Amino acid sequence: MAKIFVLAEHRQGQIRDITFELLTKARELAEKTNAELCAVILGKNVQEHAKALAEYAKIVMAVEDPKLENFNSEAYKRILSKLIAENKPSLVILGHTSYGVELAPRLAAALNTPLATDCIDLTFEGDTLAVTRQMYGGKVNAKAVLRKADTYMVTVRQATFTPKKPEPPANGQITTIPSPLTEEIVEKRFLQYVLPPPGGVDITTAEKLVGIGRGIKDQANMPLMEDLAKTLGAVLACSRPIVDKGWLPNDRQVGSSGKTVKPKLYLALGISGAFQHVLGMKSSDLIIAVNKDPKAPIFSFADYGVVEDLFKIVPSLKNKINETKAQKT
Amino acid sequence: MDIIVCVKHVPETAEAELKIDISGKTIDKAGLVFDINEWDDYALEEAVRIKEKLGGTVTAITIGPQESESTLRKCLARGADKAIRLTDPKFEGSDAYATAKILYSVIKTLHYDLILLGAQAGDTGNAATGPILAEMLNIPHAAMVKKIELGSGTAKVNRELEGGFEEQLEIRLPALFAVSTGINEPRYVSIMGIRKAMQKEIKVLSLADTGLAETDVGIAGSWLNIERLYVPPVEKQAEFLKGTPDEIATKLVEIIKSKGLI
Numbered sequence: 001m002a003k004i005f006v007l008a009e010h011r012q013g014q015i016r017d018i019t020f021e022l023l024t025k026a027r028e029l030a031e032k033t034n035a036e037l038c039a040v041i042l043g044k045n046v047q048e049h050a051k052a053l054a055e056y057a058k059i060v061m062a063v064e065d066p067k068l069e070n071f072n073s074e075a076y077k078r079i080l081s082k083l084i085a086e087n088k089p090s091l092v093i094l095g096h097t098s099y100g101v102e103l104a105p106r107l108a109a110a111l112n113t114p115l116a117t118d119c120i121d122l123t124f125e126g127d128t129l130a131v132t133r134q135m136y137g138g139k140v141n142a143k144a145v146l147r148k149a150d151t152y153m154v155t156v157r158q159a160t161f162t163p164k165k166p167e168p169p170a171n172g173q174i175t176t177i178p179s180p181l182t183e184e185i186v187e188k189r190f191l192q193y194v195l196p197p198p199g200g201v202d203i204t205t206a207e208k209l210v211g212i213g214r215g216i217k218d219q220a221n222m223p224l225m226e227d228l229a230k231t232l233g234a235v236l237a238c239s240r241p242i243v244d245k246g247w248l249p250n251d252r253q254v255g256s257s258g259k260t261v262k263p264k265l266y267l268a269l270g271i272s273g274a275f276q277h278v279l280g281m282k283s284s285d286l287i288i289a290v291n292k293d294p295k296a297p298i299f300s301f302a303d304y305g306v307v308e309d310l311f312k313i314v315p316s317l318k319n320k321i322n323e324t325k326a327q328k329t
Numbered sequence: 330m331d332i333i334v335c336v337k338h339v340p341e342t343a344e345a346e347l348k349i350d351i352s353g354k355t356i357d358k359a360g361l362v363f364d365i366n367e368w369d370d371y372a373l374e375e376a377v378r379i380k381e382k383l384g385g386t387v388t389a390i391t392i393g394p395q396e397s398e399s400t401l402r403k404c405l406a407r408g409a410d411k412a413i414r415l416t417d418p419k420f421e422g423s424d425a426y427a428t429a430k431i432l433y434s435v436i437k438t439l440h441y442d443l444i445l446l447g448a449q450a451g452d453t454g455n456a457a458t459g460p461i462l463a464e465m466l467n468i469p470h471a472a473m474v475k476k477i478e479l480g481s482g483t484a485k486v487n488r489e490l491e492g493g494f495e496e497q498l499e500i501r502l503p504a505l506f507a508v509s510t511g512i513n514e515p516r517y518v519s520i521m522g523i524r525k526a527m528q529k530e531i532k533v534l535s536l537a538d539t540g541l542a543e544t545d546v547g548i549a550g551s552w553l554n555i556e557r558l559y560v561p562p563v564e565k566q567a568e569f570l571k572g573t574p575d576e577i578a579t580k581l582v583e584i585i586k587s588k589g590l591i
Binding site for chain 2: 011016070071072073074096097098101102103104105106108109110114115116117118130131133134135136137138139140141142143144145146147158186187188189190191192193194195196207208214215232233240241243244245246250251253256257258259260264265272285286287288289292293295297299300301302303304305306307308312313316317319320321324325328
């Protein structure tokens with residue numbers, strides 16, 4: 001029976017959410033194509049993780065090796081190349097995460113396995129794999145097909161599929177596989193995790209956030225944004241370009257490479273809504289977005305939208321907030 | 330330190346309204362402004378900074394039509410020493426895999442200690458060309474690189490992980506690094522730099538020069554074939570507030586107030 005492989009991700013002793021998202025989507029594909037769902041985990045002391053995976057997948061392949069304590073794409077490539085060659089799965093699914101992005105293209109090239117990255121949907125059409133992915137920062141969707149092959153590989157965007165444990169649990173069979181790594185990987189070595197320097201503000205606990213993005217244009221406009229946030233009693237947060245430019249420190253960044261926030265109010269100013277940012281703020285209670293571009297993806301996530309130059313809105317907004325506050329006192 | 334930087338000439342689409350063209354497989358590029366891919370801009374800056382510190386050369390390579398020379402000129406003006414443009418109508422439709430093959434065909438003939446490129450391109454967003462190219466060249470790589478410290482024969486790099494933290498790796502050179510935005514602050518181009526860059530030669534190579542077959546490149550040589558593009562369906566639409574800025578601000582304050590947040 002054909003197999004579908006899902007690579008489990010874990011870091012510092014924790015399985016990452018993406019793993020269960022992928023397993024949930026993979027189960028649907030496995031049922032449709034009459035394939036066996038197989039979770040693959042590489043690491044040191046991963047038996048507890050293997051048990052968690054067995055609730056989702058019929059087969060769990062666990063490769064145990066002290067050398068696999070931390071992720072190393074070169075080590076993963078060597079082991080997975082062997083497992084894929086031996087098992088010939090019809091599909092290998094990885095997360096489009098910092099790990100998947102590092103590993104999948106290289107592994108696909110090593111095996112000459114057709115790859116599609118950052119997929120938001122995938123389906124077998126006969127024995128051809130069709131995928132949906134986004135282009136141009138989420139403004140356009142593309143339907144694409146992969147070149148016909150016995151094995152396909154995809155990376156899937158995070159938080160695209162909602163994890164759901166099968167009922168009853170899959171009660172999968174755990175197989176521990178001896179590690180084929182005979183020696184240390186010398187060309188690429190993990191040294192350490194680097195934690196961000198402690199910041200003065202914790203945006204994850206703020207009740208109100210003013211999120212700013214590329215649309216604020218110039219550093220000279222920062223005081224205006226600070227002012228609005230202060231008037232509203234909110235904390236200033238931002239999307240990636242603001243941190244890249246050094247206008248706000250790292251700990252203010254909302255998104256996949258920053259913080260996940262869930263404030264009562266998220267006021268997005270000049271933020272287009274790239275999925276990396278949206279991942280970090282879409283669970284906010286009330287989202288208001290101001291952007292000049294009516295097609296900006298942020299408007300698909302906001303409760304209220306304003307299509308206007310933010311510099312026309314911000315001064316008025318500040319005045320009205322002040323007036324309202326004055327009336328109250 | 331000889332460094333190769335792979336760059337892509339892409340349309341700026343963050344604030345542009347996009348239309349899908351009549352073929353349904355690509356966007357209508359009329360009226361769009363093209364520039365160096367944002368991520369590659371940081372890769373170029375990093376290459377020039379390393380050269381300024383350690384000496385050596387920077388060679389910029391792109392795949393694209395005549396217009397993409399403006400991106401190579403920008404690289405030259407910012408400090409690259411040489412530029413190569415790979416161009417052929419047969420390259421049209423190349424995915425990350427075919428693109429990596431084209432780059433590989435040339436890079437394998439050059440001397441390099443380091444290859445730098447952006448972690449992804451703003452148009453296709455595959456984030457795959459770099460690691461595929463590294464596999465073809467059989468050199469180690471790192472993706473989403475936020476910091477590079479060069480040592481003797483090795484480099485320490487910080488890779489970006491989710492949730493605001495990073496991992497540090499030690500990687501043997503020669504190596505390929507796909508860099509993230511924010512690794513540095515790209516410099517402005519000086520008028521002098523632009524003048525000098527205009528005089529430098531850009532080497533142009535076609536399919537025949539690469540030694541690749543027609544079937545290696547374009548759609549025929551790709552893993553992925555785009556069947557159609559479409560505007561993403563709207564799952565949830567914001568309620569749009571209309572009026573003068575003052576009227577809109579009043580409505581916003583009412584909404585925020587009604588939730589007890591003012």
